[in-house]
Amino acid sequence: MFWFNQGLCALPVFLVIWSSCTFIVPYLIAIFRGDVDVVFPYISDTGALPPESCVFGMMTVITACAGIATIYARYKYVEKLSEETNVVSPKLNKVAFWVGIASCLTMCIVATFQETTVTKVHDIGAVLFFFCGVLYTVLQSIISYRAYPYGSSMAVCYVRTVMATIAFLALFPTVICASFVNQTRLHRNPLDKDYPYYMASAVNEWIVAFSFICYFLTYIHDFKMFTLRVKTEYEEDS
Template identity: 45%
Template sequence: MLCFMPGVAFIPALLVCWSSAAFIISYVIAVLEGHVEPLVPYISDTGTKPPESGIFGLMINISAFLGAATMYIRYLIVEKQNESYFMSPSCNLITLCIGLLGCIGMIIVANFQELSVPSVHDGGALLAFGSGVVYITLQSVISFKSCPQWNSHCTCYIRMAISIVSCIAVIPMIACASLISITKIDWIPGEKDYTYHFVSAICEWTVAFGFIFFFLTFIRDFQEVTLRISTEIHEDF
């Protein structure tokens, strides 16, 4: 069904569906296997032990690739729209670079398990969430700058609302996570640092699905875009 969407809308649509599935499938398997408690584990907790770790790693790697593709196409769209010059071209490029840093963070999270190399894993998570929040905030600003010619006011307000919620949630997510004194995945209500874990995990899920809903707003924009690959063969070779 995604393949029959107009333009290149299938790319952000696939990103949204695939990322949602990655989170949900890993969570369900981890809970059924008894590896995590059902009540709000960290997203990474649901992809730490086999068999869910393999599924989580594979799906998040693909999500990172789809995210990078979506961001690059979005960059090309804004570059084309900006021929009427509503902002500095460097802003669009900087936004893309920050978004790609977030994708690199996702790859680090997917390939360095939480319990195996916690420092690298946590660094990747910080890069992914930090860069992701900055990226969607800058995209919201770009949307307002191109409004009403290229974006409706409704779309701009939705994107900005998602950005604000994500920015607010990422602060307690990082703050509470930094106060946790032990790295573990089998949290039990009432034990030491559980409150910090609980608040941080809720905020993490909020930010993660904030990204998903934000990319969902790209689908309409991508419906009006066609990409072509041009191939040239030089006779000298």
């Protein structure tokens, strides 16, 4: 049996690959069409104009669905682990689950409401997406330490902590510097006064996004160890 056929490990693998393509493919299309600057545009800039906006929206919805499935599978895995070992609080597991679901749903808001058309809704969705995504990684890192040694190895716990820390530290300059950016054009002028803030915000945005994505790579080993089954029960009318 190939490693990707073991348990549910194909789920986080698909999520990481597809979500990476969700950011990269629209970026390449936007660069080819000359819609954005080559050097570190905002992720949202690469999905602001058609046809890349259509591709970005479609791929983001699939990413959100895959993310919800992965987060739910992780939740059920920790729940089963807690039933047998009582090492993780069910409340903590549920909070992490709903925070993760919120990050996936707000991701759809970011893709549906482009920054050049409905700016306020887009910005609110982006802030909630990054905040919930980073908080999810932090909570899952805490869960990983509490579940040790029944869950992941200590090395995996360290890796998750590093990724969560990177995302957490990059989140603040992303949001703070963005508040100083007044320019709304997709092509940025290096001579503009807010250009340094724009670059700092854009670079950290990419760091947060890919830290969040790569975090799910650490799920691969865990997902090899379990499967989920749907049980159907039919009740006849009395």
